[in-house]
Amino acid sequence: MDSDEEEVEVQRVPLSLRPEWSDVTPVSQNDGPNPVVPIAYKEEFSETMDYFRAVFLADERSIRSLHLTSEVIFLNPGNYTVWQFRRVILEALNADLQDELDFVEQVASDNSKNYQIWHHRRWVAEKLGPDAVSKELMFTKKIFLLDAKNYHAWSHRQWVLQELGGWENELDYCQQLLEDDIFNNSAWNQRYFVVTRSPLLGGLEAMRDSEVRYAVDAIISRPENESPWRYLRGLYKDDTQSWVNDPQVSSVCLKVLNSKSNFVFALSMLLDLLCHGFQPSKEFKDAVDALVPDPESSDSELAKTVCSLLEQVDPMRANYWKWRKRSLPAKTV
Amino acid sequence: MKEDLYLSLQPDTLPSFRHLIGSSEPLSTAGALTPLRSEANSSSDFINGYRMGEELEAEKHVNYILSVEKKKDDFESVVMEHIRINGAYWGLTTLDLLGKIGVVDSEEVVSWILKCQHESGGFGGNIGHDPHVLYTLSAIQILALFDKINVLDIDKVSNYIVGLQNEDGSFSGDMWGEVDTRFSYIAICSLALLHCLDKINVEKAVKYIVSCKNLDGGFGCTPGAESHAGQIFCCVAALAITGSLHQIDKDLLGWWLCERQVKSGGLNGRPEKLPDVCYSWWVLSSLTMIDRVHWIDKEKLVKYILDCQDKEKGGISDRPDDAVDVFHTYFGVAGLSLLEYPGLKAIDPAYALPVDVVNRIFFGR
Numbered sequence: 228m229d230s231d232e233e234e235v236e237v238q239r240v241p242l243s244l245r246p247e248w249s250d251v252t253p254v255s256q257n258d259g260p261n262p263v264v265p266i267a268y269k270e271e272f273s274e275t276m277d278y279f280r281a282v283f284l285a286d287e288r289s290i291r292s293l294h295l296t297s298e299v300i301f302l303n304p305g306n307y308t309v310w311q312f313r314r315v316i317l318e319a320l321n322a323d324l325q326d327e328l329d330f331v332e333q334v335a336s337d338n339s340k341n342y343q344i345w346h347h348r349r350w351v352a353e354k355l356g357p358d359a360v361s362k363e364l365m366f367t368k369k370i371f372l373l374d375a376k377n378y379h380a381w382s383h384r385q386w387v388l389q390e391l392g393g394w395e396n397e398l399d400y401c402q403q404l405l406e407d408d409i410f411n412n413s414a415w416n417q418r419y420f421v422v423t424r425s426p427l428l429g430g431l432e433a434m435r436d437s438e439v440r441y442a443v444d445a446i447i448s449r450p451e452n453e454s455p456w457r458y459l460r461g462l463y464k465d466d467t468q469s470w471v472n473d474p475q476v477s478s479v480c481l482k483v484l485n486s487k488s489n490f491v492f493a494l495s496m497l498l499d500l501l502c503h504g505f506q507p508s509k510e511f512k513d514a515v516d517a518l519v520p521d522p523e524s525s526d527s528e529l530a531k532t533v534c535s536l537l538e539q540v541d542p543m544r545a546n547y548w549k550w551r552k553r554s555l556p557a558k559t560v
Numbered sequence: 561m562k563e564d565l566y567l568s569l570q571p572d573t574l575p576s577f578r579h580l581i582g583s584s585e586p587l588s589t590a591g592a593l594t595p596l597r598s599e600a601n602s603s604s605d606f607i608n609g610y611r612m613g614e615e616l617e618a619e620k621h622v623n624y625i626l627s628v629e630k631k632k633d634d635f636e637s638v639v640m641e642h643i644r645i646n647g648a649y650w651g652l653t654t655l656d657l658l659g660k661i662g663v664v665d666s667e668e669v670v671s672w673i674l675k676c677q678h679e680s681g682g683f684g685g686n687i688g689h690d691p692h693v694l695y696t697l698s699a700i701q702i703l704a705l706f707d708k709i710n711v712l713d714i715d716k717v718s719n720y721i722v723g724l725q726n727e728d729g730s731f732s733g734d735m736w737g738e739v740d741t742r743f744s745y746i747a748i749c750s751l752a753l754l755h756c757l758d759k760i761n762v763e764k765a766v767k768y769i770v771s772c773k774n775l776d777g778g779f780g781c782t783p784g785a786e787s788h789a790g791q792i793f794c795c796v797a798a799l800a801i802t803g804s805l806h807q808i809d810k811d812l813l814g815w816w817l818c819e820r821q822v823k824s825g826g827l828n829g830r831p832e833k834l835p836d837v838c839y840s841w842w843v844l845s846s847l848t849m850i851d852r853v854h855w856i857d858k859e860k861l862v863k864y865i866l867d868c869q870d871k872e873k874g875g876i877s878d879r880p881d882d883a884v885d886v887f888h889t890y891f892g893v894a895g896l897s898l899l900e901y902p903g904l905k906a907i908d909p910a911y912a913l914p915v916d917v918v919n920r921i922f923f924g925r
Contacts, residue, residue, distance in 0.1 A: 280688070306642045308690040311736065346738045376830070378788060382781055389784075412831040416786035419775065424784060453819060453831050461775030544818050547855040 239271060242278045247291055253277030254284060272302050283312050288319035297330065304334050310343045314350060327351050328362060332369075339370050345379040349386060360393040368400075375404055376413040385420060394425045409445055415454040419461055435462050443479045451489035456496060471503045477511075484514040491541050494518075494533050501530040502556055530555050614866050616896060617874060618903060621889055622660045624874030625651045628886055643685040645676055649698040650890035656705055656914050657893050657905045666706040673699050674711065681713070681720030682734070692734045693721060697746045700753050704917050709753065718756040721747050729764030740781045741772050745794035749911060752801050753921060766804045769795045777812030789820060789829035789842040796846045797910040805850065814852030817843050825860030826879070836878045837868050837888045840895025845909035848898055858899050865892045 242248045255277050279299050282292040296313040299306060317327060331348045338344055348366075352359040364387065370380040388394055398421050404414035422434045439462055445455035459479075463470035470476055477500060483493035494515070501507065512529055519525050519536055526532045534552035538545045628651065648669070655661045675687045676699060682691025683699040696717065703709045724732045724747060731743040744765055751757045771783045772795060778787025779795035792813070799805050820827045820843050826835025827843045840861060847853040867880045868888070875884025876892035897907040906915040 303642075307685065307692060308642065308688075311690050311734075314736065346736065349738070350736060376833070378781070378786070382785055385782070385784055410832045413786050416774070416780075416784075420784045457776045457816075464775060543821050543823075543857045543860070544855060545857075547815060547818055547852075550855070 241271075242274055242295075248278060251278060251281045254280035275299055275302055279309065283308070288316045290320065292316055293320065293322070300334055304338045304341050304344060307343055310347050314347070324351050324355050328355075328359070328366070332366060335366075335370070339374060339377055340379060342379070345383055349383060352387065352391070357391050360387060360391045363387045363391070364393050371404065375408060375411050378413075381413050381417065385417075389424070394421070394427050397421045397425065398428070405445070409449055410452050410454065412454045415458050419458060422462075431462065431464065438462050439473070439475050443475055446479050446492075447482060449489075450483040450486070450493060451491070453492060456492040460496070460499075467503055471500055471505050476500070477505060477507075481511060481514055484511075484518065487518065490518065491537065494537050494540075498530060498533045498537070498551065501533070528555075614863060616866060616893075616901060616903070617869050617871055618658050620871070620874030621869075621876070621893065622655060622658055622663075622874070624870070624884065624889065625654055625886060626663065627874075642689055643695070645673070645683060645685050645695045645698045645702070647886055648673075649701050650886050652702055652705055653907075653913065654886070654890045654893050656917070657897050657907060659903075659905060661705060666708070669702065670706060670708050670711060673702055677717075681716040681718075690734070691720070693724060693731070693743055693746045693750070694733065696721065697750045700750050701911075701913055704753055704913055704921060707917075707920060709921070712754075714754050714756065718751055718754050718759055721750055722756075722759045725760050725765065729761060729766070729768035731765070741769055741779060741791055741798070742781065742794045744769055745798040748798045748801050753911065757802070762802050766799065766802055766807065769798055770804075770807045773808075776816045777809045777814075778816050786830065787816065789817070789827070789839050789846070792817070792846050793842040796849050797912075800849045800910040808850060810850040810852060814847060814850055814855055817847050817852070818855040821856045821861065825857065825864035827856075827861065834879070835864070837865055837876055837895070838878065838891040840865055841891040841898075841912075844895050844898045845912070848909040853898070862896065862899055862901060865895055868892060 242253075253274065255273075275295070275298050279295055282289075282295060293313065293316045296309050296316065299309045300313070303309075316322075317324070328348070328351055331344060331351065335341075335344050335348070348363075352363050364384065367380045367384040367387075370377050374380075388397065398418070401414050401418040401421060404411055405418070408414070418438075422428060422438055423431050428434055439459065442455045442459040442462065445452065446459070449455075459476065460470065463473075463476075476496070480493045480497045480500070483490050484497070497505075497507075497511065497515075507529055515529060515532055515536065516522065516525055519532060520539070526535065531552060534548050534555070537548040538552075541548065652661060652664065652669070655664065672687070673683075676683045676685070676689070676695065678684055678691035680691055682693065683695040684691050685695045689695075700709065700712075700717070703712065721731075724734070724743070726732060726739065730739045730741075731747045732739055733743045733746075747760065748757065748762075748765060751760060769779070772779045772781070772785065772791075774780060774784075774787045776787050778789075778792050780786050780788060781791050785791070796805075796808065796813075799807055819831070820829065820839065822828055822835050824835055826837070827839035828835050829839050829842065844853060844856075844861075847856065864880075865876065868877050868882070869875070869892070870877070870884045873884075874889075875886075876889040877884045878888050893904065894907050894912070897904040898909060900906075907913070908915050908918040911918050
């Protein structure tokens with residue numbers, strides 16, 4: 228991949244010396260009537276763009292124009308107009324789109340956060356339809372090896388799954404990514420996406436038990452990780468009562484509180500549970516009291532003690548916890 | 561490409577401004593600048609408690625923006641030719657927030673903007689470039705800064721945007737059909753600034769945005785996509801402009817947003833990511849719109865932004881000691897404006913324009 232790019236850089240013959248371009252008059256950038264400072268374009272870039280403008284203005288949908296867009300894209304993959312013209316040419320020539328996927332992959336290897344590349348990739352994949360699935364899943368997987376949170380790649384992968392299919396191994400893939408990095412919020416989001424949207428898994432309710440166990444294990448291993456806490460709450464979407472009543476939820480809070488370290492999210496979830504009518508046993512009160520530095524400041528109301536404690540241990544968000552304390556429902560205990 | 565920049569509304573960063581500055585020698589205007597810093601010191605108690613030197617280098621930032629055009633050998637600025645209109649918006653809005661937009665030749669800017677318009681009604685990133693809503697919003701915003709929206713053929717521009725709404729209420733960014741909640745925001749913001757919001761199906765547009773809401777209260781680019789502070793800004797602002805903030809779970813989203821503040825005081829855009837000055841805008845504006853900005857530690861964030869300044873040459877970077885660019889200079893100054901830093905004009909969190917500009921458009925001053 229890299230060698231192709233170097234070829235453009237190192238062995239480049241100026242377009243003005245290539246016979247196939249001898250009939251084209253390059254068109255320079257129109258800088259307006261009185262440019263304050265003439266643009267000092269880097270020579271190679273400048274020449275390529277001048278020839279591009281010429282074929283673009285002439286609307287020349289030819290093989291050489293296609294090759295020229297490749298050159299421009301390697302020099303500046305962010306140029307929106309070039310990509311757009313390339314699609315027009317590909318359509319006109321009825322070009323082989325599998326080759327186009329390979330081209331995009333070459334460009335993406337150095338520019339995986341460029342909007343134009345992903346947009347173009349989707350356009351090609353859409354034209355290829357289900358034939359593109361395995362290549363697209365593999366392509367995004369390669370990107371995730373370099374950056375497991377690449378937003379464009381995740382967006383592309385979700386689009387592929389929903390529009391073209393390929394759900395079969397997606398939950399396993401999420402599992403694998405979370406084994407690599409349990410803090411990867413993108414992988415947690417994808418897991419939720421699969422559990423709620425895969426046509427093969429039976430939906431959120433069918434998956435809840437096993438997913439709750441998965442989230443609880445993740446919390447126990449790293450209680451400071453915000454993602455599995457939010458995931459756990461999300462598993463009870465539209466079913467707050469089950470969340471409040473499920474002993475797996477309250478007991479993971481208790482377990483983390485008793486460990487006496489990294490307990491901010493456990494306190495926070497306990498607070499949410501209390502606000503929704505959870506009746507805490509003495510164990511919960513003892514666990515919280517054991518964390519309060521000054522027993523005097525402990526309140527008879529557990530929710531208030533939790534808020535005060537959060538205010539102390541999470542000073543950055545002290546105002547949020549103060550507000551939570553002020554807005555506790557009347558019936559919390 | 562720097563970490564997490566890609567979620568800016570714009571496709572790329574690091575623009576240049578070489579056309580946009582008037583005929584006066586940019587650096588020579590420095591002497592005429594009001595020393596904003598002394599105003600800052602006298603006019604507010606907000607920065608009480610900061611050590612000496614932790615101040616906004618307003619004058620240097622103005623000079624930095626004006627001098628970006630001089631970097632003609634900078635390859636980076638050359639390849640950003642195609643998004644110059646976005647760069648112009650960042651730079652000019654920053655100048656306005658700093659009270660210095662008057663040093664720019666507005667006629668030259670306006671005539672250049674009009675040359676970027678395509679026959680479809682949309683705007684390209686520069687003269688001769690293809691239209692996209694990304695550039696169209698920047699064009700409208702720049703004209704708004706100069707009180708020149710009236711030079712537009714409003715029907716032509718608004719029809720271009722209206723034509724990009726899809727059956728499900730979402731918006732495409734251009735004729736090629738890419739869908740993203742960024743484009744919903746851009747369409748809604750642009751049409752509101754043109755007083756044409758009634759030309760689209762607002763109810764469906766709102767419904768689509770709400771379908772992108774996640775379990776954590778945030779929003780992604782499409783339904784099911786991960787919450788990201790940049791997308792959240794787009795969705796919250798679009799809901800704010802359309803009077804639909806009741807669709808947001810403000811407490812849940814507010815907590816997620818204030819969890820973005822990390823130990824250094826800076827904000828990140830997603831869990832476990834590095835802080836970046838650009839989130840001073842995306843996160844703060846969202847918190848402001850849902851009235852939860854007091855949930856973060858404002859003083860620490862002010863200090864973080866100020867620590868990202870180049871105190872010698874001006875400009876603001878993504879993180880302390882990194883290279884500055886106009887994009888981050890804008891987001892840093894805009895963030896400080898939302899934090900009511902003294903000496904800065906107030907910025908509107910939804911329209912991303914100075915409040916006086918927005919008032920002029922909607923209330924005729």
